[in-house]
Amino acid sequence: MSDTGFAPEGGQDEGFALNAGVVEAILAAVEAQDQDLLVDLLGQLHEADQADLLEQVSPQDRESLVRLWGERFDGAVLYELEEGVRDEILEIVDPRVLASAVQEMETDDLVYLVEDMEDAQKAEVLGALDDADRVAVEASLQYEEYTAGRLMSREMVTCPPHWTVGEAIDFMRASEDLPETFYKVILVDPRMHVAGTVALGSIMANRREVKLIDLADTAPRLIRADQPNEDVAYLFNHYHMVSAPVVDGDGRLVGVITIDDAMEILEEEVEEDIMRLGGVGDEELSDSVWETARARFPWLAVNLVTAIIASLVIALFEDTIEAIVALAVLMPIIASMGGNAATQTLTVAVRALATRDLTRANAWRIIRRETLVGLGNGIAFAVIIAGVGLAWFGSPMLGVVLALAMVINLLVAGLSGILIPMALEKAGADPALASGTFVTTVTDVVGFFAFLGLAGILLL
Amino acid sequence: MSDTGFAPEGGQDEGFALNAGVVEAILAAVEAQDQDLLVDLLGQLHEADQADLLEQVSPQDRESLVRLWGERFDGAVLYELEEGVRDEILEIVDPRVLASAVQEMETDDLVYLVEDMEDAQKAEVLGALDDADRVAVEASLQYEEYTAGRLMSREMVTCPPHWTVGEAIDFMRASEDLPETFYKVILVDPRMHVAGTVALGSIMANRREVKLIDLADTAPRLIRADQPNEDVAYLFNHYHMVSAPVVDGDGRLVGVITIDDAMEILEEEVEEDIMRLGGVGDEELSDSVWETARARFPWLAVNLVTAIIASLVIALFEDTIEAIVALAVLMPIIASMGGNAATQTLTVAVRALATRDLTRANAWRIIRRETLVGLGNGIAFAVIIAGVGLAWFGSPMLGVVLALAMVINLLVAGLSGILIPMALEKAGADPALASGTFVTTVTDVVGFFAFLGLAGILLL
Numbered sequence: 036m037s038d039t040g041f042a043p044e045g046g047q048d049e050g051f052a053l054n055a056g057v058v059e060a061i062l063a064a065v066e067a068q069d070q071d072l073l074v075d076l077l078g079q080l081h082e083a084d085q086a087d088l089l090e091q092v093s094p095q096d097r098e099s100l101v102r103l104w105g106e107r108f109d110g111a112v113l114y115e116l117e118e119g120v121r122d123e124i125l126e127i128v129d130p131r132v133l134a135s136a137v138q139e140m141e142t143d144d145l146v147y148l149v150e151d152m153e154d155a156q157k158a159e160v161l162g163a164l165d166d167a168d169r170v171a172v173e174a175s176l177q178y179e180e181y182t183a184g185r186l187m188s189r190e191m192v193t194c195p196p197h198w199t200v201g202e203a204i205d206f207m208r209a210s211e212d213l214p215e216t217f218y219k220v221i222l223v224d225p226r227m228h229v230a231g232t233v234a235l236g237s238i239m240a241n242r243r244e245v246k247l248i249d250l251a252d253t254a255p256r257l258i259r260a261d262q263p264n265e266d267v268a269y270l271f272n273h274y275h276m277v278s279a280p281v282v283d284g285d286g287r288l289v290g291v292i293t294i295d296d297a298m299e300i301l302e303e304e305v306e307e308d309i310m311r312l313g314g315v316g317d318e319e320l321s322d323s324v325w326e327t328a329r330a331r332f333p334w335l336a337v338n339l340v341t342a343i344i345a346s347l348v349i350a351l352f353e354d355t356i357e358a359i360v361a362l363a364v365l366m367p368i369i370a371s372m373g374g375n376a377a378t379q380t381l382t383v384a385v386r387a388l389a390t391r392d393l394t395r396a397n398a399w400r401i402i403r404r405e406t407l408v409g410l411g412n413g414i415a416f417a418v419i420i421a422g423v424g425l426a427w428f429g430s431p432m433l434g435v436v437l438a439l440a441m442v443i444n445l446l447v448a449g450l451s452g453i454l455i456p457m458a459l460e461k462a463g464a465d466p467a468l469a470s471g472t473f474v475t476t477v478t479d480v481v482g483f484f485a486f487l488g489l490a491g492i493l494l495l
Numbered sequence: 496m497s498d499t500g501f502a503p504e505g506g507q508d509e510g511f512a513l514n515a516g517v518v519e520a521i522l523a524a525v526e527a528q529d530q531d532l533l534v535d536l537l538g539q540l541h542e543a544d545q546a547d548l549l550e551q552v553s554p555q556d557r558e559s560l561v562r563l564w565g566e567r568f569d570g571a572v573l574y575e576l577e578e579g580v581r582d583e584i585l586e587i588v589d590p591r592v593l594a595s596a597v598q599e600m601e602t603d604d605l606v607y608l609v610e611d612m613e614d615a616q617k618a619e620v621l622g623a624l625d626d627a628d629r630v631a632v633e634a635s636l637q638y639e640e641y642t643a644g645r646l647m648s649r650e651m652v653t654c655p656p657h658w659t660v661g662e663a664i665d666f667m668r669a670s671e672d673l674p675e676t677f678y679k680v681i682l683v684d685p686r687m688h689v690a691g692t693v694a695l696g697s698i699m700a701n702r703r704e705v706k707l708i709d710l711a712d713t714a715p716r717l718i719r720a721d722q723p724n725e726d727v728a729y730l731f732n733h734y735h736m737v738s739a740p741v742v743d744g745d746g747r748l749v750g751v752i753t754i755d756d757a758m759e760i761l762e763e764e765v766e767e768d769i770m771r772l773g774g775v776g777d778e779e780l781s782d783s784v785w786e787t788a789r790a791r792f793p794w795l796a797v798n799l800v801t802a803i804i805a806s807l808v809i810a811l812f813e814d815t816i817e818a819i820v821a822l823a824v825l826m827p828i829i830a831s832m833g834g835n836a837a838t839q840t841l842t843v844a845v846r847a848l849a850t851r852d853l854t855r856a857n858a859w860r861i862i863r864r865e866t867l868v869g870l871g872n873g874i875a876f877a878v879i880i881a882g883v884g885l886a887w888f889g890s891p892m893l894g895v896v897l898a899l900a901m902v903i904n905l906l907v908a909g910l911s912g913i914l915i916p917m918a919l920e921k922a923g924a925d926p927a928l929a930s931g932t933f934v935t936t937v938t939d940v941v942g943f944f945a946f947l948g949l950a951g952i953l954l955l
Contacts, residue, residue, distance in 0.1 A: 058856045083733050091857040204664075207699040216737060217696050218678060235695040236677050239667040272762060273543050275755050277676060295735050298758045302732060305765040306846065309772065313842025314835060320843070320852050324864050328871040331839050335832060335872060342831040343883065349824045356816075356823050363816050363823035364809045367830065367939070371802040372795060375774060379791050382773025383780070386766065392780050396518045397551040404784050411788040412795060423803065479827070 065100045074107050086115035090321050101127045110136025114144045117319045134163030142171040143188040184260035187281040187290030190214035196222040196230040201243030218278050227287040229280050257282050264300045271297035311467040345479035352487035361428050369486045373444035373478030380405050380452025385466045409449020413442035440486035451477040525560045546575030550781050561587045570596025574604045577779045594623030602631040603648040644720035647741040647750030650674035656682040656690040661703030678738050687747040689740050717742050724760045731757035771927040805939035812947035821888050829946045833904035833938030840865050840912025845926045869909020873902040900946035911937040
């Protein structure tokens with residue numbers, strides 16, 4: 036630990052990230068079966084770092100650690116764990132230990148914890164809760180997965196709109212269980228419709244006799260309980276929101292979502308996009324070899340099919356290649372450049388769709404831009420590759436064929452890179468998921484066809 | 496607009512995203528040179544949506560709109576605009592209008608606004624500020640770009656640690672300019688060292704005579720002013736922080752960062768990773784054809800060089816291909832599968848490095864896993880491709896060559912997909928930026944070399 040006062044909880048390099056020394060010390064405590072030392076060392080870590088530790092050690096060490104932790108297991112770590120590791124740990128932890136651990140969790144964290152559990156385990160956890168918490172968790176579980184209803188917290192502070200600052204402060208002082216964190220008081224009428232929200236800072240800044248409604252934002256942005264997570268992340272990010280009331284189909288207040296939940300969702304959504312663009316699914320770093328290989332197999336299989344399609348195109352020109360072997364040497368260049376240019380356009384398009392910056396208002400201008408960029412870079416690289424072809428094989432006509440194929444393929448790359456994700460989005464599919472394969476198939480097929488076809492016409 | 500009370504500010508589909516009707520109405524107002532109507536329509540939009548509108552319309556429409564907006568221009572939109580469009584607009588807006596617009600901005604937003612300006616324009620904006628704001632902005636600009644010092648707000652609420660709840664509330668009531676949003680009161684000693692932080696909710700929930708220090712988190716996580724933005728985003732996300740005091744090298748409080756800033760940074764960082772993985776730089780959707788083509792050219796040029804390297808490998812085997820043209824037909828399959836498998840591994844590795852989940856504690860296990868996954872899927876696809884080769888060309892030996900080359904290339908793909916990003920990270924480079932090119936060069940070269948080399952040995 037540094038002596039500048041950073042990382043007060045210890046165990047991190049530069050104030051974050053588990054350091055190797057702590058990991059070693061903890062594993063040594065497990066090895067020595069020293070429960071007191073283990074609990075002491077773990078207690079110095081934030082639960083997010085405890086979770087990182089559990090995820091990073093081997094499955095054997097993980098099991099030994101959790102068994103030694105035993106009845107002193109801290110339930111807070113459960114919320115932080117990735118699903119695969121969490122399930123492993125839930126099987127090891129004693130049900131009674133688990134039951135007492137979950138009683139201290141907030142209801143939105145509990146929902147996140149139990150939603151993927153099997154029925155038997157879910158029943159066990161729910162059974163351990165007191166009635167109010169169980170009802171709240173069960174009510175949230177009524178909403179679809181990945182919607183605001185699952186995400187929201189039911190712990191919130193509401194007041195009648197006619198109250199004053201003083202009445203609100205007195206009410207909060209008298210409350211037994213205020214939420215752990217809250218930023219706004221929600222004003223609701225007797226039918227639970229939202230009349231406005233008042234920031235805690237405004238309540239602080241005003242005299243006791245001021246009416247809350249006079250301090251309120253009376254038209255706050257509301258979130259519907261059935262709105263998907265990605266909408267929630269977008270709204271918070273776009274409008275710089277800090278917390279938002281969640282209402283049901285009749286406009287009645289049912290919960291509140293705060294920016295920390297939205298931030299997690301934002302990261303998950305973008306993470307998903309990155310993984311899908313890379314042809315990877317929901318895998319986690321702690322997955323086994325078998326799980327990982329199986330998860331990646333389908334995408335490789337799709338790629339095999341598209342690669343064979345490209346090969347079939349080459350097969351059409353076997354005679355041409357037999358006559359001029361240089362074509363076999365050069366053809367991957369055209370395909371590769373097309374694939375790269377298409378990936379550039381595609382990446383921009385997928386992001387712009389995800390952030391809702393690509394809309395009907397600018398679609399045509401962007402399509403036009405991508406086409407012209409493809410054409411422009413196509414011409415630039417056509418000149419370069421013609422020079423390479425000429426210098427390498429001494430044939431001006433081969434240079435012309437390379438140049439023409441390059442222009443055609445980069446133009447097609449730009450067009451397909453923007454049109455395919457837009458079409459997928461329109462069809463209700465996730466453009467991040469499937470665009471890559473479609474687009475590179477197009478550029479491979481067009482690249483090989485244009486290059487070998489032109490060679491057949493112009494060189495033979 | 497729906498009648499359920501959503502989207503109270505109007506102009507959005509499903510409560511967000513500028514709809515085409517509003518865009519048309521606004522452009523019609525510009526066309527008709529109706530300033531009152533324009534200001535009225537824009538006034539119904541959140542500034543984030545005003546910014547989207549300005550980004551999405553054509554440069555000509557944008558200029559006409561801003562000119563018509565004229566002296567009634569609302570400066571809040573400046574903070575929301577992407578840089579290219581913002582610079583365009585700053586050139587159109589009358590300096591006096593701009594000067595009055597900036598006076599209403601918070602200092603952290605001002606820093607963001609002026610940091611990329613040219614000196615003359617920066618001086619003009621700074622000159623329009625009152626002394627206190629100018630000093631605050633200039634102090635923030637002393638810190639490096641992309642660090643906490645630039646990001647932090649200097650508007651914060653501090654109290655001596657010995658104060659009571661009542662004293663704090665009275666102090667806040669008497670303050671003229673409390674920050675627009677704040678979640679915590681920071682307790683500081685006379686030398687401005689942080690003694691703790693107290694959540695507003697706790698102040699609300701307690702009686703006037705309770706001491707703040709008894710409610711405080713006395714070891715809050717502090718951020719150093721020189722910490723890079725990505726650390727800030729990581730800390731907020733990892734530890735679910737809501738706000739954090741920022742301290743200078745001597746541990747003195749200099750500002751505060753709130754989660755909404757951290758959320759923006761998180762999105763920017765991940766956006767950068769996605770773009771870099773896709774071979775695209777800092778481009779914006781509103782960039783011109785020329786700007787876009789020029790920005791993408793370097794990556795395509797790098798790709799051209801690596802594609803030529805792969806071609807040189809093929810050229811080594813011209814005689815082999817001349818003897819068996821089927822090799823030219825099939826060789827792209829091996830290269831393509833290797834490239835895809837490598838991209839999968841690479842994507843996982845780049846993300847795990849960015850989220851600090853890939854550390855010394857698990858590096859060897861992950862390297863081992865990726866190697867075994869490459870080997871496993873290599874064997875699976877070797878069997879499939881051997882069957883394809885046999886069925887297509889009727890040569891068992893060709894099947895064997897395909898199978899061996901597939902295993903070798905997928906194994907190498909797994910290894911290079913994990914080792915190259917780790918090596919780049921260790922060397923201080925951004926793995927997202929350069930890994931893709933390195934890795935696919937390796938799989939292309941190895942793929943062609945293994946396939947054609949084995950063919951030369953086993954088939955000739």
